[in-house]
Amino acid sequence: MTAANMHHGSLDGEPPQRAQLFDWINASWTTQAIRSACVLQLPDWLARGASSADEAAAGLGCDAPALARLLRALATLGLCAEDDAGRHALTATGALLCEDHPQSLRAWALMAGGPQWQRWGELDQSVRTGCSHRRRHGGSDGFDDLATDPAAAEQFYRAMVEMTRSIAGAVVQAMNATGARCVVDVGGGRGELLAQVLAAHPSLRGVLFDLPQGLAGADAVLAQHGVAARCRCMAGSFFETVPEGDVQLLKSVLHNWDDARAVQILARCRDALAPVGRVLIVERLVADRIGRTPQDRDVARSDLNMLVALSGRERRRSEFAALCAAAGLALTGEAHATGAWHVLQARAA
Numbered sequence: 001m002t003a004a005n006m007h008h009g010s011l012d013g014e015p016p017q018r019a020q021l022f023d024w025i026n027a028s029w030t031t032q033a034i035r036s037a038c039v040l041q042l043p044d045w046l047a048r049g050a051s052s053a054d055e056a057a058a059g060l061g062c063d064a065p066a067l068a069r070l071l072r073a074l075a076t077l078g079l080c081a082e083d084d085a086g087r088h089a090l091t092a093t094g095a096l097l098c099e100d101h102p103q104s105l106r107a108w109a110l111m112a113g114g115p116q117w118q119r120w121g122e123l124d125q126s127v128r129t130g131c132s133h134r135r136r137h138g139g140s141d142g143f144d145d146l147a148t149d150p151a152a153a154e155q156f157y158r159a160m161v162e163m164t165r166s167i168a169g170a171v172v173q174a175m176n177a178t179g180a181r182c183v184v185d186v187g188g189g190r191g192e193l194l195a196q197v198l199a200a201h202p203s204l205r206g207v208l209f210d211l212p213q214g215l216a217g218a219d220a221v222l223a224q225h226g227v228a229a230r231c232r233c234m235a236g237s238f239f240e241t242v243p244e245g246d247v248q249l250l251k252s253v254l255h256n257w258d259d260a261r262a263v264q265i266l267a268r269c270r271d272a273l274a275p276v277g278r279v280l281i282v283e284r285l286v287a288d289r290i291g292r293t294p295q296d297r298d299v300a301r302s303d304l305n306m307l308v309a310l311s312g313r314e315r316r317r318s319e320f321a322a323l324c325a326a327a328g329l330a331l332t333g334e335a336h337a338t339g340a341w342h343v344l345q346a347r348a349a
Contacts, residue, residue: 033073034097035113038106042070043097046080046090053088103165107158115152119308132311141257141310146213153213157189161221164192164251170338172200175280176345177247184209184245186238186269187253190218193282194249195225206231207243238265246274251282255302256312259323266327270348278347279329284340286316295340320344 037043040060045051051059053068060067071088074080079094090098097106119126119133126132132141139145146153171193177183184207185194191208198206206227208218212235222228234243239261242248248269254262269279284299299314306312315323321331324346333345 030077031113033070034109036070037074038097038109043090043094044099046088047095047098050087050089052086105162107155108162111155111159123304123308126308133308135311143211157214160189161192167338167341168193168196171282171343172196174335174337174343177201177204180204180247182245183247183249184243185249186242189214190221192221193251194231195222195227198227198230199225207245208233209236209243211235238268242268242272244272246277248273248279254281255283255306255314256310258311262323263326266323266329270328273348278345281320281344284314285342286314288316299340
């Protein structure tokens with residue numbers, strides 16, 4: 001048996017699909033290796049300059065041989081590179097894990113390998129019961145727990161900014177802002193998407209609407225994009241009321257909730273629409289025929305994540321149409337943004 005075959009635990013001549021399946025089964029190691037690097041602040045350390053394992057261990061308070069093994073693992077992922085002197089330097093990809101990188105994914109890595117980890121470990125129980133991890137363990141779906149856990153709230157909303165930042169430009173290009181005067185970003189968190197919308201449309205005003213814990217840090221995001229003077233922040237629950245505007249923007253909101261709650265949100269948006277206003281729904285769309293593309297896998301991952309975390313789900317276009325109809329809205333348009341992300345437009349029926 002060769003070393004390569006020992007790695008896959010198979011005999012010579014194994015079919016390629018077995019090797020692929022083996023890699024998928026073992027994929028969890030990358031999540032935890034990346035998370036651990038972030039927890040230890042290793043990317044930020046290496047951003048200062050190339051470092052040996054001993055130097056990094058002394059600076060970060062780690063066991064040097066163990067840290068050397070983590071560095072070796074990260075090097076296989078292309079996050080750092082080792083030179084002939086045994087010193088590791090951060091790569092351009094690894095730099096994306098630094099806290100101050102403008103395209104950072106650090107918070108997302110910490111969330112995926114931290115709070116989400118246990119929930120995914122009980123995916124089978126969510127499939128058996130149809131209930132999220134929260135509900136099975138005595139809690140309720142939603143984000144109320146973040147109101148009493150500032151550290152968790154900071155990590156969650158920072159992760160949401162990181163995810164939104166990667167698609168915001170494409171969403172802005174895809175959305176129709178013709179004739180709009182005021183955009184209300186419903187459940188918009190720190191306002192990364194709304195800030196980019198306002199930056200692209202200087203005549204627009206904006207309202208950023210979310211729970212109080214979601215709005216913490218929004219002022220800095222809006223100021224960074226130079227749109228703070230044209231946007232006001234309002235705290236509240238979208239199950240109760242939504243600020244008035246001629247565009248109600250819902251990005252990654254409906255997928256957090258079951259159908260009944262999603263209809264509630266859409267109904268509140270309809271109530272707050274100007275007479276010729278529209279609701280723009282930004283979500284991943286489940287394909288009518290599931291394939292094996294990266295987009296299909298992205299939707300599947302997010303769909304299962306909603307199952308274990310919030311009892312929410314990703315949906316087909318026809319399912320969004322049904323939700324809109326139940327809320328007194330009708331889908332009137334659709335634009336592709338990027339990957340599996342689409343912008344659906346709805347108006348009062």
